[in-house]
Amino acid sequence: MAMLQLEINDWAQENFGACQLGDVRRTRRAVKLAAQVAARPDGSTPEQTEAWPDCKAAYRLFDRDEVTFDALCEPHWELTRNRDGGTWLLLGDTTEIDFRIQREISGLGPTGDGKGRGFFLHSSLMIDADTGEIAGLAGAELFHRKPAPKGETRRQQMNRERESEVWGRVIDRVGTPPEGAHFIHVFDAGADNFEVFCHLQIQKCGWVIQAAHKHRRVFGPEGDRLPLQALIDRQPVSGMSELSLRSRKQASGTKQSSRTALLEVRHAPLTMPIPKTQTPFVQQCGIKRIPMWVIDIREVDAPADVKEPLHWVLLTSEPVQSFDDARTVIGWYEKRPVIEDYHKCLKTGCRVEERQYETSERLEAVTGMLSVVAIRLLQLKYVARSEPNVPAKRVVPPTWLEMLQAVQRGKRQIRTVRDFFRSLAMLGGFLGRKSDGEPGWITIWRGMNKLLMYLRGAAAIGRRYG
Template sequence: MVLPLQTFGQVNFANAQLGDKRRTNRLVQLADSMARRPSGTLPQKFNSPKDLRAFYRLMDRDQVTHEAILASHREATCLKIKQIRGPVLILHDATELDFTNHKSLSDDMGQIGNGNRRGYIAQNSLAVNPKTRQVIGLYNQVLHHREDAPKDELTAQKRKRESRESRLWLRGADPLANSEKLVDVCDRGADTFEFLEHELASGRRFVIRASHNRAIIPGHGDQGSSDQACYLRNYAASLPPAGHWTLSVTSKVDKKVRVRKGKKKSANRRAREAKMAVSFAPVQIKPPAKKLGEHGNDPLAVWVVRVWEEDPPAGEERLEWFLITNQPVLDFEDAYQVVGWYECRWIIEEYHKGMKTGCSIESPQFTSEERLQPAIALISVVALTLLQMRDASRRWDAKKRKATEVICSDYVSVLSAWRHGQIKPDWSIHDFFYALARLGGHQNRKSDHPPGWQTIWRGWNDLQAMLCGVDAMKIVKRCGQT
């Protein structure tokens, strides 16, 4: 017996507890419609006025909450994780959602940016398969209001304050299972003694990029001695390399905003082949003298892994990371695995770009948080389709599987007409993906590398404009114009 494939909505929201089965069915239908046209504003996502009205009515129900929608998707994500052999990475990071122009919500939103904007800090936890680097699902999302810190707040008062922003890492990891199969991967913002202690007690593994040059004791247990106390970065930098490899570094332009003056400063990085080295050692991190979080006073036994570029070109900033992990690192292969886990962290940055630029998550015009937040949850899950579409193009069956299984037929029609001068409804996912890359500037030559995310993104944005033009021409024809 051949079972029919489940739709995107059925996989992620069939078990949503919304107080009425009819609401769940409606959510499934709307999720399928949005997944086929994920970009643009809500009227562009739902080009049927009937579906748009149904979406607004659904978001207006008290039982339809951010957690109710996310919980159903989390359940589906957990089922996928169980089917994967080996570790699964949980990438944690935050992004700002700007709703400054939503005047009716301005009093309810928190500070973002330099303090003049209003919105949420969205702490996302993304599940990823480290072997294939395919996105599994959004395990958790916390919508945080940044509050004004009380004047003359004492350190003890800040430590106990529930809205303290450093608690976001704890809240993001809260629903995760206590399983060694899960590996929490975090950037420098998570480097707090409070979170490190929490992770060691969680039953999960973790990789966190070090932000502070912490006081440490080299070695574990009886190997360490308080007389040998030194600092994390200094000690790691003194270790000899355990192995080398070559890393292809892409060009990049970083634009950093100065907090006080608000001016952007550009830093250019040229593409190159970098010779990388890695070293590692067991250490014990000593508790800070000034307690900023809620934690104990015992040292934390971890491993430090240093990754660096040995001979950077003149004028280029050296690539270097200091990673803290509880994964035992005994040889070069262990260290290289930890580095590989951390390298997957960039996927969540792509996801944030997909949320905001690809799915316009900041565009919905709601007048209350209770209606806006479940919409954010739904769009956040739909945003995964942009990454999953790319992942699907790299699967073994990409040349056989129809593109219309994962993308709206309108997109396939417009792109195939642009590429070949005729509509090809039977296009495969591989055909669609590489035509999209061609639209973004990729030449599809045999010597070219597979198209990167930036190229795909340029093609995707151009395709949106083309589709809007097609929709506009349909309106013109209905009006009797030629």
Template sequence: MDYVEDILWIRNQFKGVDLSDKRLVNRLDNIAYHMMAKPNLSIPKQNVEWKDTKAAYRFFDCPKVQFSQLIEPHINQTKKTVKKMSQILAIQDTTFLSYGHHPSVEGLSDIGGEHGSKGMILHTTLAVNPNQSQPAIIGLLDQYLHHRTGKVDKNESYKEKQQRWRESKIWEEASRRISLDKAKTQIIEIMDREADIFDVISNCLTLKHDFVIRAKNDRILDVMDNKKLFDFVRGIKPSGTIQLELRKRPSQIPRIAKLNIAYARVEILGPKNRKDETIECNVVYVSEKNPPRDQEPLEWILLTSIEVNSFKEACQIVEWYKCRWIIEEYHKGIKTGCKIEERQLKTRERLENFLGVANIVAIRILKIRDYARNMPHISAKKVIEPLKVDILLKYRNIKKKDITIQEYYREVAKLGGFLARKSDGEPGWQTLWHGETELTMMTIGAKMALGEKKCG
């Protein structure tokens, strides 16, 4: 990986975008470059001059600009890369973008919550390369914005429910869109409990996609014995134990968990009125031994199409499912890093277009961070703009001509408030974003002092 200037990288991601006007394409490049430099700041603060700010607002409001157009070139590039690979993880997940604090936005729909919040439902599929020392993001493979219309009749019959379009179909439709014609790439879909739907599983098999899905439903395995999935897997003798680092969550303290691993072959029955349909798959059961007091023990019941005949193969399924955290980091990137939910744009369409640009910015930061994890000892100047590295070294009083990419990111995080104590682990999104913004502002100032025309 050789350093590519941010503006060139951005232009490449939007290369071929169909906006019917070259001026709009140039404006898009400029907006994205400014957003990458200062992702968490307001639109006026991202842009140097008032004319650029006005142009950005006009761009997001332009009827010629649509969300799907903005992300299409990047998705096509991701698919082109994936087709050359033997195996990828396709991680699907849904997140809710809430604008309950900004009720005047036109065109938003009900996304639930205590107070009936208005917002958008974003469903994303990320392509991830699992065959590196640390799994690395390739890019967006698919993305869909859903807006609810009307309310569902609570008294509808099962037949009526099956005949209408349901939100659960989002998962199936995403799987179909990521299929690669004539490619030999093994696609392993990674999905959380919301995707534990018989039709979603069946659809993966029809498309010849493999899957790892965390079970949500206690499915019947045998009608005659009334045998159910959860009791069955909890009765399987563990074949071994592993240790897994659990990240901090609202209801979970960070810790190294000791986990029992068990596996078996199961046959799950179809839903009501379709019990003659069955799916054979494997199940990997993960359960925590001796969790800390006041902590719920970790328990994963993972359904998979992939053969599991040994403890080692079961552990591989766990490793792949663990990669779900990457899409959670991506969601943090657009929410915490690009502050998509805090943007005070007046219409849904403007917010969608802002998101179309912010998506690519979040992917860029994730990809650079992956270099730090997978190639920690390479020179920072091979990945990051050399002037930016020099400014960091000077500001942090580091008496070296260069540092590794891993060292670079820790020093950037310190600019953002990361204390780097032994117990602190790796820096998180917020400190990295704040530190990167601080360093970018210094770099812009240095370029201005050096007389460069392009200073962000």
């Protein structure tokens, strides 16, 4: 709960007050603008700033060479990484920021199948391994896609700059965990390559990565070399588990309903040898073999309409000596979709792809500020759903509670965090009927925007007539 700072001006100062932008006046402007953006994250720059002098100042800020994606984000990244102890998951993934090919914006690169225009954002989202609480972004990188040369060989590909290198660069940007803390990077199959494992080992970080290459040859616990899948097939079932799966579209195009999957779990130690074809980084780092564990999670007795039963093969640095150890690692991987929720906050909640700037450099800087604002939105969603019974007065500023109590529909007292967020969502259009369930983050955010307007109006009246 302590990671969410509701007071918007304090939040802006904490996350942007240490930005190095070449002039302290620019830093002060960035703090003020961040508070304005956070108050209305889905609005345009004129809507967020409301007055022409502030809007013009925002345009000037993003037009400065010193105001970059990295410069705006670095204080937040450092704040997130500064942990006294505990185990933290670093959820990594890349998302496409597409501004559409019809718009005339200089400096963008190809996206999608080459017909879009934009750039890519690779983020490392830090959450508490035990509670799932959102700490923030520990690092990120924006990059532009470069078309691969036609007809290149595998060796030529490994020796040129590759898009997949972003995994290692962001791992290095996150760096070594502070003393007493344990960082575990959680990635999908896109990160399954020897170079990524080398970066993780050098930075003294753990990992949970879904395997993409099940036919690669590894060394088993007896020292024999065999395909990864063959090693898995040798292992007995160590236990059974259940996993709640959301509805999703299958590769065939049909919709797969939500269900509770029954899973068989197997695990084994292994050693991954250096591949025959090596990147320059792998050649230079000197790592020849990497010990790790594999966990196989396979759905059994799937319903007849399920054409693609769940099957995960996870590679992890964490010792897996028992079924309980395996279940812990599986639980960490189950949290990986939170990074996808973060991307939704950035694209839908902050409407990053709708920004009307005319150069890639300005859009990159705007994306930097919005990437931090999106964390605040994700934290709101987490707190509203995970800690509903905490007394509201322990979390919410007293003036907020007083104002919300005064303007809410009905006279029910706001006692808990759940009461606060439901009342806030009602300001944003949530009806609050018994059949409606819990409010979504969009209605919560709209209600937050309206509450802040009420508070600003009350403060203005107080200054004028008080």
